[in-house]
Amino acid sequence: MKVMPEKVSLVIIGGGPAGLAAALEAQRQGLTDILLIERDQQLGGILNQCIHTGFGLHYFGEELSGPEYADRFSTAFTTAGIACLLESHVLEITPDRVLTVISPLGIRKIAAGAVILAMGCRERPRGALGIPGTRCAGVLTAGMAQRLLNLQGMMPGQSIVILGSGDIGLIMARRLTLEGAKVEAVVELMPYSSGLTRNVVQCLQDYEIPLLLSHTVVETHGRERLIGVTLAPVHPQSRKPDLAQTRFIACDTLLLSVGLIPENELSLGAGVVLDPATRGPRVDQRLGTSQPGIFACGNVLHVHDLVDDVSREAEQAARSAVAFLNETDLPAPQADFSTGRLPDQHLAAPAGWPFPEQPSLLPILAGPGIRSVVPQLISRDRIPETLRLAFRPARVYRSASICLRDGQGQLIIKSQRRILTPGEEARLTIPASHWPAVTAGHWQLSIEV
Amino acid sequence: MSKPTPDANHSPDSLVSPDSLTTITCTGCPMGCLVSVTQGPGGEWQFSGAQCPRGDIHARQEITHPVRPLTTLIPVRGSRIPLSVKTSQPVPKALFWDFVDQIHRLELERPIHTGDILAENLLGTGIALLATRTLD
Ligand SMILES: Cc1cc2nc3c(=O)[nH]c(=O)nc-3n(C[C@H](O)[C@H](O)[C@H](O)COP(=O)(O)OP(=O)(O)OC[C@H]3O[C@@H](n4cnc5c(N)ncnc54)[C@H](O)[C@@H]3O)c2cc1C
Ligand code: SF4
Numbered sequence: 201m202k203v204m205p206e207k208v209s210l211v212i213i214g215g216g217p218a219g220l221a222a223a224l225e226a227q228r229q230g231l232t233d234i235l236l237i238e239r240d241q242q243l244g245g246i247l248n249q250c251i252h253t254g255f256g257l258h259y260f261g262e263e264l265s266g267p268e269y270a271d272r273f274s275t276a277f278t279t280a281g282i283a284c285l286l287e288s289h290v291l292e293i294t295p296d297r298v299l300t301v302i303s304p305l306g307i308r309k310i311a312a313g314a315v316i317l318a319m320g321c322r323e324r325p326r327g328a329l330g331i332p333g334t335r336c337a338g339v340l341t342a343g344m345a346q347r348l349l350n351l352q353g354m355m356p357g358q359s360i361v362i363l364g365s366g367d368i369g370l371i372m373a374r375r376l377t378l379e380g381a382k383v384e385a386v387v388e389l390m391p392y393s394s395g396l397t398r399n400v401v402q403c404l405q406d407y408e409i410p411l412l413l414s415h416t417v418v419e420t421h422g423r424e425r426l427i428g429v430t431l432a433p434v435h436p437q438s439r440k441p442d443l444a445q446t447r448f449i450a451c452d453t454l455l456l457s458v459g460l461i462p463e464n465e466l467s468l469g470a471g472v473v474l475d476p477a478t479r480g481p482r483v484d485q486r487l488g489t490s491q492p493g494i495f496a497c498g499n500v501l502h503v504h505d506l507v508d509d510v511s512r513e514a515e516q517a518a519r520s521a522v523a524f525l526n527e528t529d530l531p532a533p534q535a536d537f538s539t540g541r542l543p544d545q546h547l548a549a550p551a552g553w554p555f556p557e558q559p560s561l562l563p564i565l566a567g568p569g570i571r572s573v574v575p576q577l578i579s580r581d582r583i584p585e586t587l588r589l590a591f592r593p594a595r596v597y598r599s600a601s602i603c604l605r606d607g608q609g610q611l612i613i614k615s616q617r618r619i620l621t622p623g624e625e626a627r628l629t630i631p632a633s634h635w636p637a638v639t640a641g642h643w644q645l646s647i648e649v
Numbered sequence: 650m651s652k653p654t655p656d657a658n659h660s661p662d663s664l665v666s667p668d669s670l671t672t673i674t675c676t677g678c679p680m681g682c683l684v685s686v687t688q689g690p691g692g693e694w695q696f697s698g699a700q701c702p703r704g705d706i707h708a709r710q711e712i713t714h715p716v717r718p719l720t721t722l723i724p725v726r727g728s729r730i731p732l733s734v735k736t737s738q739p740v741p742k743a744l745f746w747d748f749v750d751q752i753h754r755l756e757l758e759r760p761i762h763t764g765d766i767l768a769e770n771l772l773g774t775g776i777a778l779l780a781t782r783t784l785d
Contacts, residue, residue: 251720251721251722251733251781251782252718252720253718253720253735254718263718264781265720265733265735265781267733267763267781267782268763268781271763271782271783349722350722350731350733351730352729352730352731353722353724353729353730353731378721378749379721379722396676396679397674397675397676397678397679397680397681398676400674400681401674401676402676402717402718405674406717406742598680618678618680618700619678619679619680621679623679624679
């Protein structure tokens with residue numbers, strides 16, 4: 201039997217901070233026909249399990265815990281009376297924005313005027329690391345441990361090694377210590393921590409938890425349950441482990457905190473072009489993806505450090521989606537989002553570079569020193585008042601300049617920074633006054649020392 | 650200048666004898682400057698190594714009255730989900746574990762709402778304990 205899809209103006213996928221802020225802003229912009237879809241039983245996304253404080257300093261001007269930040273938005277959302285499907289999983293989006301949703305009432309088809317992707321990110325699993333050793337119990341991601349402990353009150357183990365010094369790993373080191381576990385060490389492949397200094401001091405140094413930089417786990421041991429891990433130092437450049445200098449640490453739990461990946465299976469199905477560096481959709485300054493009418497914000501677009509930035513970005517996506525719905529008579533941009541990036545920023549330009557000039561899109565390339573940049577494109581027909589670029593440096597730089605240059609190498613804007621680290625997403629604002637006559641085929645962002 | 654006495658709640662690592670030296674990592678930004686702390690002839694604290702004025706302010710705070718935010722979980726009778734809580738202000742570092750012990754001893758029952766005050770004046774410090782989740 202063929203089901204006729206229900207029609208909804210704006211569908212938002214994901215009820216985390218991004219989805220909630222997007223829904224509220226769309227309503228403020230005058231839109232009434234909004235539907236938010238969340239697969240969990242409650243709104244708030246990953247914030248529900250982040251019980252530490254440090255959220256909302258920029259957005260609310262006070263330090264909240266994750267659940268409190270989520271509560272402010274979900275209360276506002278419920279009060280606003282915006283339609284919402286809980287325990288409902290979006291299985292598919294077609295390029296023309298028809299969604300397949302599995303909900304407690306069965307399968308539904310929804311035809312959306314516009315879609316905002318706000319599905320967040322997931323953690324890199326063990327398989328992605330390829331650590332040899334037995335597949336015993338006691339190896340899990342830091343986020344899974346956070347969920348078990350903070351939402352179900354279950355201790356994942358008693359003696360713990362954490363691989364990866366990102367903020368989630370550091371925060372879990374403190375949480376587990378506080379609940380009575382012994383954290384033997386935090387092991388980091390890179391020569392620097394990828395977490396905030398504040399977390400290194402307050403989550404590790406305060407409890408005398410060793411941080412082993414330039415080290416990795418080379419083997420896990422144990423039959424049913426983990427009994428220990430073997431560590432080895434790594435070569436500073438090649439990052440290959442030195443197997444002549446291994447050491448065994450006894451532990452019953454290994455937590456992996458080795459990076460987050462935007463959750464984009466749905467986006468791929470919709471034909472949305474992804475960026476190899478952010479692993480989220482490539483977007484223009486309106487946060488529009490390569491598929492007209494599909495927008496993205498929050499961790500599904502790029503991994504954010506601060507939830508405050510997620511909320512702000514989601515509001516931008518909502519304004520763009522509402523503008524799109526109000527002007528559907530405009531021709532859809534027939535631009536190619538897949539060009540405009542060198543395959544590897546550290547290699548020489550490939551054959552065919554520069555790519556053919558596109559009349560409507562100005563690519564922003566990640567040049568030397570830049571790992572990723574968002575947005576990756578500027579739609580020339582909607583030049584913004586101010587443009588904000590979010591980027592991650594490829595390594596740690598001290599006393600460096602961020603330079604944005606046009607296709608001829610002419611400097612558009614330069615900003616001096618005391619420090620840039622891959623652990624902290626940085627931003628560059630380009631005011632309208634700096635906006636040059638848009639001539640050349642692309643712009644390039646780079647770090648110059 | 651009178652010798653600044655470390656506050657009564659000093660932690661062991663904030664005890665600095667006149668000629669010994671301690672180093673404090675400034676947490677103000679990713680630079681993570683290492684601020685060396687010494688005492689001058691008159692007993693006044695002296696700081697060096699910070700790249701901006703915030704480093705000295707941070708080091709002075711850490712040496713005289715270090716505080717830390719405290720969030721934890723408390724089991725609630727009849728609830729599968731534990732309650733997440735926070736203190737109304739960061740707590741003195743030296744009393745951190747005393748706070749944790751005191752908080753973990755609390756016995757709670759539903760319903761509890763975000764923002765509810767669960768205990769007032771913990772350890773006589775005037776610091777309260779607040780719920781950060783609703784358990785109806
Ligand atoms: C394990 C973990 C721990 C973190 N800890 C911290 C921290 O301590 N501090 C910090 O500042 N940041 C932390 N972050 C980053 C944090 O996720 C972001 O700041 C913020 O929560 C991102 O908001 P979001 O709405 O984009 O994503 P999320 O909060 O992840 O929300 C996405 C929502 O989309 C839903 N969803 C996904 N796919 C579908 C689908 N197909 N159908 C329906 N619903 C769907 C999910 O259920 C989820 O509720 C953490 C991230 C992770 C993964
Ligand atoms: S002293 Fe200034 S520059 Fe150094 S870490 Fe602190 S805030 Fe950053």
